[in-house]
Amino acid sequence: MTTLLYTHLACFEHDPGRMHPESPARLKAVLSALEGPGFAALERREAPLVERARLARVHREAYIDAVLQAVPETGHAGLDPDTVLSPGSGAAARRAAGALCAAVDAVAAGEAGNAFCAVRPPGHHAEPSRAMGFCVFNNVAVGALHARDAHGLRRVAVVDFDVHHGNGTQAAFWDDAELFYASTHQMPLFPGTGGAEERGVAGNILNVPLAPMAGSLEFRHGLRETILPALIRFEPQFILVSAGFDAHEDDPLAGLRLHEDDYAWVTTELLAVARDFCDGRVVSTLEGGYNLQALGASAAAHVTALMAV
Numbered sequence: 259m260t261t262l263l264y265t266h267l268a269c270f271e272h273d274p275g276r277m278h279p280e281s282p283a284r285l286k287a288v289l290s291a292l293e294g295p296g297f298a299a300l301e302r303r304e305a306p307l308v309e310r311a312r313l314a315r316v317h318r319e320a321y322i323d324a325v326l327q328a329v330p331e332t333g334h335a336g337l338d339p340d341t342v343l344s345p346g347s348g349a350a351a352r353r354a355a356g357a358l359c360a361a362v363d364a365v366a367a368g369e370a371g372n373a374f375c376a377v378r379p380p381g382h383h384a385e386p387s388r389a390m391g392f393c394v395f396n397n398v399a400v401g402a403l404h405a406r407d408a409h410g411l412r413r414v415a416v417v418d419f420d421v422h423h424g425n426g427t428q429a430a431f432w433d434d435a436e437l438f439y440a441s442t443h444q445m446p447l448f449p450g451t452g453g454a455e456e457r458g459v460a461g462n463i464l465n466v467p468l469a470p471m472a473g474s475l476e477f478r479h480g481l482r483e484t485i486l487p488a489l490i491r492f493e494p495q496f497i498l499v500s501a502g503f504d505a506h507e508d509d510p511l512a513g514l515r516l517h518e519d520d521y522a523w524v525t526t527e528l529l530a531v532a533r534d535f536c537d538g539r540v541v542s543t544l545e546g547g548y549n550l551q552a553l554g555a556s557a558a559a560h561v562t563a564l565m566a567v
């Protein structure tokens with residue numbers, strides 16, 4: 259089955275400032291790593307602008323208005339101290355969320371086996387009415403709710419292996435037993451949420467915090483012993499992945515010690531669950547990852563595993 263790659267040039271035009279770690283160079287690193295003969299079979303598609311009603315499944319109308327009105331005509335405008343908009347940020351954020359919806363539609367229709375969305379700004383810290391941690395709209399949550407509501411599914415899962423906890427996705431899913439969110443992340447670390455005792459309204463939230471300096475062993479143990487069994491019990495009809503690569507050993511923003519092969523491994527494990535429960539349907543999206551070389555190599559390992567099914 260084909261793997262789709264969704265991206266858009268507009269995602270380069272979100273520029274939070276010269277010193278900001280969430281830079282356009284990140285997307286360049288990812289896309290450069292996905293060039294070459296090993297990725298010739300990727301089917302590349304342009305990410306569309308998201309429809310407002312799809313954003314509104316996750317975000318309050320007043321929040322969507324506030325974000326779009328805050329986009330500056332020149333210079334920068336901060337939504338919070340970490341989350342800064344430039345003139346191109348509105349289109350970038352709408353393409354990022356739009357990529358997820360388009361990828362979900364294509365995979366649900368059987369046009370491809372799975373998809374990776376190489377987009378920015380990232381999304382998993384964005385709450386229903388709050389921008390946070392470089393994130394504007396919660397792309398993966400918008401994609402998950404689109405999968406459920408537009409495709410008549412009941413149970414949709416998001417697995418998040420970014421080094422930071424996806425507080426925004428957790429907040430969006432907390433009250434809904436038919437949405438499952440599982441995360442491995444370093445703790446303590448920004449944003450401070452993600453304790454194992456945070457379980458959602460029906461045990462539908464599952465957090466596996468990892469201590470600073472934890473590596474492959476602890477990561478794989480948490481997946482194998484806790485997250486994958488719970489995901490199997492949930493019987494997902496569609497799986498989305500918040501693929502942040504900042505748990506890599508070389509990442510400057512955190513202190514876990516994963517390597518490229520850990521990203522290949524977790525991807526293969528998630529695809530195996532998807533094969534058993536949802537015809538292999540997986541849509542993954544870029545979240546963090548701030549060492550450009552590690553980011554490119556890790557994204558390449560992830561996409562190679564997606565393409566291997």
Ligand SMILES: [Zn+2]
Nearest residue numbers: 420422504546
């Ligand atoms: Zn992160």
